[in-house]
Structures are given as C-alpha cells and as structure tokens.
Amino acid sequence: MTNRVLILGGRGRIGSSVAQDIATHTQAKITITGRSPGNEGDVDARWLTTKQDWNLGTEVEFLVLDLAEVDRLQEAIANSDLVIHCAGPFHYRDTKVLEICIEKGVNYLDVSDHRSYTSKALNLDAQAAAANVTAIINTGIFPGISNSMVRQCVEQLDQPEKIHLSYLVSGSGGAGITVMRTTFLGLQHQFEAWIDGNWQLVKPYSEREIVNFASPYGRTGVYWFDMPETFTMPHSFPSVKTVITKFGSVPDFYNHMTWIAAHIFPKWLMQRRAMIEFLSHVSHFMTDVTNPFTGIGVAVRAEVTGQKQGKTAVYFADLMHENTALASGCGTGSIAQLLLEGKFKKPGVSPVEEALPTDLFIETMKSRGIEIYCNW
Incomplete structure (x- = not known):
C-alpha cells in the first residue's frame, strides 16, 4: 500500500523542501497544507507547479487547513501514516498536533527549533511510547x-x-x-x-x-x-x-x-x-x-x-x-524515508541525536549527495 504523508505548513520554503525530498526519495502520497489556497505566482508553492518536470511518479495534493480547525486536523492526521509539522514559528506552538498523532497512532516529525516547544513535546514521551508512536523532534539542518x-x-x-x-x-x-x-x-x-x-x-x-x-x-x-x-x-x-x-x-x-x-x-x-x-x-x-x-x-x-x-x-x-532550505528538507526527509521504509522506529518522543543511529544518518546523507567531513 502507498504511504500517506501529511506536511503541515508545507507551502513554506522549509515545508516545500521537505516535500520535495520525500517526493524524490519515496513513492509516498504527499498532502501539503496551508491556511489559504495561494496561487501559481506564490514562490513558496512554485515547486508544485513544476513537479512534472522532475519526472516523479509521486502523487501530491494540497489541502487548505488551519491548525485551529481541530476536527479537520484530526481527520487529516487519522488518514495519514506520517505527519510532518513545518508550521512555525514554534515559539508560539502548543503540542496539539503531536497529541492528536499519539491519539491516532500516527508517527510524527517536526522542524521545531525552540526549547519551549521542545520541552513541551518531550513531556509526551511516555504517552507516545505507550501508543507505539515514533515522534522525532528538531529535525532539519x-x-x-x-x-x-x-x-x-x-x-x-x-x-x-x-x-x-x-x-x-x-x-x-x-x-x-x-x-x-x-x-x-x-x-x-x-x-x-x-x-x-x-x-x-x-x-x-x-x-x-x-x-x-x-x-x-x-x-x-x-x-x-x-x-x-x-x-x-x-x-x-x-x-x-x-x-x-x-x-x-x-x-x-x-x-x-x-x-x-x-x-x-x-x-x-x-x-x-x-x-x-x-x-x-x-x-x-x-x-x-x-x-x-x-x-x-x-x-x-x-x-x-x-x-x-x-x-x-x-x-x-x-x-x-549551497542551499540552507534544501538542506533542511534533506534532514527531515531522510528520517521520513527511514520511517516509511520501516528501517527505523523508536517509540516515544526523542530529539534527533538520541534517536537516529549514525550508520543510517551517513547512509541517507550520502544518498542525497551530502558529505560530512570528519577529522581529529
């Protein structure tokens, strides 16, 4: 069966980069969300209008969705195999999306970048583990x-x-x-x-x-x-x-x-x-x-x-x-790929350094042409 990925805030620069990486490296059906329909002149959505130019077989849909619409948010999450939260800034965010993922048994990633959100998310570790949900926070570059x-x-x-x-x-x-x-x-x-x-x-x-x-x-x-x-x-x-x-x-x-x-x-x-x-x-x-x-x-x-x-x-x-936003997409997309392919699972809520084994990290970075240069 085709995996279904929901990317919240997917029309932004980071969210669209995550979508592009997943579309390149998986055959998942991707749904990206935004609070308004946008238009073809929207720079942040432009990659969607040129998707065919990549010769990709991945199916991409757009869904108008405000995170305040809890009922519709719950429905969208329940119909997904993986949710990726890219709707920042995370200084203002609560953990509603993560809580719904735990309730619905859906794996979760985010690109959160502030300790206030991180600490709130980590408090849900026991609930996520009990629900057998893998939730990795702070992904990106x-x-x-x-x-x-x-x-x-x-x-x-x-x-x-x-x-x-x-x-x-x-x-x-x-x-x-x-x-x-x-x-x-x-x-x-x-x-x-x-x-x-x-x-x-x-x-x-x-x-x-x-x-x-x-x-x-x-x-x-x-x-x-x-x-x-x-x-x-x-x-x-x-x-x-x-x-x-x-x-x-x-x-x-x-x-x-x-x-x-x-x-x-x-x-x-x-x-x-x-x-x-x-x-x-x-x-x-x-x-x-x-x-x-x-x-x-x-x-x-x-x-x-x-x-x-x-x-x-x-x-x-x-x-x-050469491109910070694309690198961020690679960071999140690579973990999404591992979860979708069943190569990686860690029930609970974890930051990246605690969850992702180094061998899988190196493998996915090399597949994206990203070299990590190490030395004493």
Whole structure:
C-alpha cells in the first residue's frame, strides 16, 4: 500500500523542501497544507507547479487547513501514516498536533527549533511510547543534521566532555519570512546554557567567536544563540559538561545589525509582534538584494572534546550545502524515508541525536549527495 504523508505548513520554503525530498526519495502520497489556497505566482508553492518536470511518479495534493480547525486536523492526521509539522514559528506552538498523532497512532516529525516547544513535546514521551508512536523532534539542518553530526563525533570518543556547535547561513538561506521571525524571536530573552556542569544564563548574540568553517566560508564570526540542542544534548550525552551553540551570518554586517537588535534596541520594543514583523520583512528584503552575491548556503561545524585512550582529544565534523532550505528538507526527509521504509522506529518522543543511529544518518546523507567531513 502507498504511504500517506501529511506536511503541515508545507507551502513554506522549509515545508516545500521537505516535500520535495520525500517526493524524490519515496513513492509516498504527499498532502501539503496551508491556511489559504495561494496561487501559481506564490514562490513558496512554485515547486508544485513544476513537479512534472522532475519526472516523479509521486502523487501530491494540497489541502487548505488551519491548525485551529481541530476536527479537520484530526481527520487529516487519522488518514495519514506520517505527519510532518513545518508550521512555525514554534515559539508560539502548543503540542496539539503531536497529541492528536499519539491519539491516532500516527508517527510524527517536526522542524521545531525552540526549547519551549521542545520541552513541551518531550513531556509526551511516555504517552507516545505507550501508543507505539515514533515522534522525532528538531529535525532539519540545525537543529537536525547538526545533532547527528554531534552524535557521530561523540561516538569517536571514550568520554565526551564538551560540545561546540557553530552554524553559518549566507543571506536568507533560501528560507522565508518565518525563519526571519525565528531569528528575531530568539533575541528577546537570556537563555540557560549547560556550561561547566551548571545551567548558566547567557545573553543572545553575545561573545563573538571566530570559527574556521569549511570552504568557501573560512574564518567567520559566530555568536551565542538559543537552540534546542543547548537544552537536549546534556540529557542525550550525560558525560558532557558544556554545550555551546553559536550562529552567524554572511555577509558579516548582518551579524552587527543582529547584535544591535539584541543589545541596543529596547527589550519592550523587541517583544512586540509588530516590531518582529517589521524587522523580519526588512531583513528578508535586504537578503533578496544580497543573495545573488553571497549565495544562500549553510555551513555547520561540530567540535567535540573528550577523552580517547586516556588522552584529551578533539573530533570535528563539517558540512557545507549551497542551499540552507534544501538542506533542511534533506534532514527531515531522510528520517521520513527511514520511517516509511520501516528501517527505523523508536517509540516515544526523542530529539534527533538520541534517536537516529549514525550508520543510517551517513547512509541517507550520502544518498542525497551530502558529505560530512570528519577529522581529529
């Protein structure tokens, strides 16, 4: 029988990239949702109008659906084998979709990227396990592929002690307004980070650090940024005493503008939705101008320090992709493929680094032409 995949928020840049990956690597019947019908001029839906150009046999449908329509949402989930939640920003989301999936016995993935949602989802672990539902949260590129890169590094050491994750995005990264909103929402509050075995408050976009990313990026500045990995990895890898997550942009002047938004703008102003919308749209317009010069790629560098045969050692993993949104689609789509093919199952609610075995991660990345470069 044909597998049925429901992608909530599937007309956005990330959601459509997930749909494209699943359409490329599986024969699943895909239904994507949006709150309005859209039209052929909608850039975020354009891949649907050119699906035949890929010579794919996959069937794709569009469903107008608002997540507030609980009855229709329940019906759509009940008629699916896998639900993928791409309707961010997740700062505002409750776990209604996940709860319905558990109730209906349907496997679940999401591209959530904020610890508030992550913590709420993890509280449903026992219910998901009892229902034999596999729910993997924080899939995508970062979080997502980045988490599996860390696991790959951790497994090379006898005792991992410190995780340092750095992310770099060129221009818009090929993403839409929602990702811009996520960035500015992440600047509103201090957050807890696991440092030297204690939870310590950290200011967002602080402590600039120069990281040597893979070519063509090289040495570039990154800053503290609140990511779910900061919250989940101390639990996934109990011997680790420090987890650092830092983010940066290309060109570098975007970093300085973001720093100003985080440290100079009044907090009360940054906490207004109207201000977030204004900054998001202005930033998206600016990246539309610079994208032709900078590209829309992403680089991730994972660095894990620990003990190897009684000595301190550092293991690195690097990734570079020319399109951030497509890379995110690969991260989520690869896990969807494994679930649909029956190669992977982990009842309960889990972050990626806790759930996905490294051999399957490497296998699916290679099938998508994504190389992870590792070294001591």
